[in-house]
Amino acid sequence: MTTTAEVVIPGLAEKIAEAQRFVRAELAGREAEAAVTSSFQAEDMVVVDLVRQVLPHVPVLFLDTGYHFRATYEYRDQMAQAWNLNLVNVLPEKTVAEQEAEFGILNQIAPDKCCGLRKVGPLFKSLDPYGLWFTGLRREQAKTRANLQVAEFFSLPTGKQLRKLSPLADWTTREVWYYAQQREIPLLPLYDLGYSSIGCEPCTSLPLSSDDPRSGRWGGHKVECGIHIQPAAPVAGPGTGVEK
Numbered sequence: 001m002t003t004t005a006e007v008v009i010p011g012l013a014e015k016i017a018e019a020q021r022f023v024r025a026e027l028a029g030r031e032a033e034a035a036v037t038s039s040f041q042a043e044d045m046v047v048v049d050l051v052r053q054v055l056p057h058v059p060v061l062f063l064d065t066g067y068h069f070r071a072t073y074e075y076r077d078q079m080a081q082a083w084n085l086n087l088v089n090v091l092p093e094k095t096v097a098e099q100e101a102e103f104g105i106l107n108q109i110a111p112d113k114c115c116g117l118r119k120v121g122p123l124f125k126s127l128d129p130y131g132l133w134f135t136g137l138r139r140e141q142a143k144t145r146a147n148l149q150v151a152e153f154f155s156l157p158t159g160k161q162l163r164k165l166s167p168l169a170d171w172t173t174r175e176v177w178y179y180a181q182q183r184e185i186p187l188l189p190l191y192d193l194g195y196s197s198i199g200c201e202p203c204t205s206l207p208l209s210s211d212d213p214r215s216g217r218w219g220g221h222k223v224e225c226g227i228h229i230q231p232a233a234p235v236a237g238p239g240t241g242v243e244k
Contacts, residue, residue, distance in 0.1 A: 012175050019167040022150065023050050026132060026165055033131035035059040035088075037123065040076050041198055042187050043136035043168050043176050048085070049183055050167060051134055057086045058134075061126055064089040065118040066096040067107065067200035075188045090126045092118045107202045118200075124156050137166040140173060141197070 027034055036051050038044040038060050051058050062076060080087045092099070099106065099117060106114035127133055139148045154164040168176065180187055190198050196207045 009175055009178055012178060015171060015175060016179060019050055020053065022165075022167050023134075024054050026151070026163070027051070027054050030132055031055050034134065035061055035127065035130040035132070036134040037061045037063075037127075038136070039063070039199065040072060040079065040188060041136065042173075042180060042191070043138055043141075043171070045079070045136075045185050045187065046176055046179050046183075047134055047136045047167060048083075049185060052083065056084075059088050059130075060085050061088045061090050061123070063119050063123055064091050065200050066092070067118070067202055069190060069198070069201045069204070071190050072188065072198065079186075088126065090122045092122050107200065111203060124158075127162065128156055128158055128160055131162060133162045133164045135164065135166045136168060138168050138171055138173075138176075140171075 031054075034051070034055060036044075036048050036058055038048055040062065048058075048060055060080075076087070079085065094102070094117070099114075103110075103113070106117070133154065137148055148166055148169050150166055150169045152164045152166075154162045156162065177187075179185075188198060194206045195204065198204055
């Protein structure tokens, strides 16, 4: 039987099957080393769903910056309960109140420092126990991600090297949404208000350009928090298409 998504988007079934094979191959024998990072945006929910099909209790790391939309927290809790997620809320060293008392409102005066303290540093620390890092990154999301590979090396500040895995690297936004529709995955309600890329509330607005889904992040002054900008080399291995 042909699904609605297959009629509207030819080739999606093949992309899904390819992603499923990739996830299975990467996890084979390394299940205990795997984690998924999730902001609970659409592509992250798709990746969590793909990995959970193989590893139901994979750790799902959420950067709890203290600045998220209320709707994001509510949706996180809803999906964590519905899917019985092994949710790991990654917290910064300082609370919002402590950071603002010491440094002021960094998201207004020094957003890079704020991202470093509340996102980049805490995430890298939380990833150190793992060897496989699944992400929802896609090339279409931003020019900074145009050369994204399905599998890459990523070095943490400790020197530990991970396999950074992005099964949706070549997926389009339409394909992500149709997959969610097929799998009956409810999505973050903020999309219904016109948001296309959703992070911390003070640094997220409606997109400034219809051609750039991340143009509503950080007032258009930057498009990355700093987590994903490290130059990386492709990793050889299952499903990567990279020669050893």
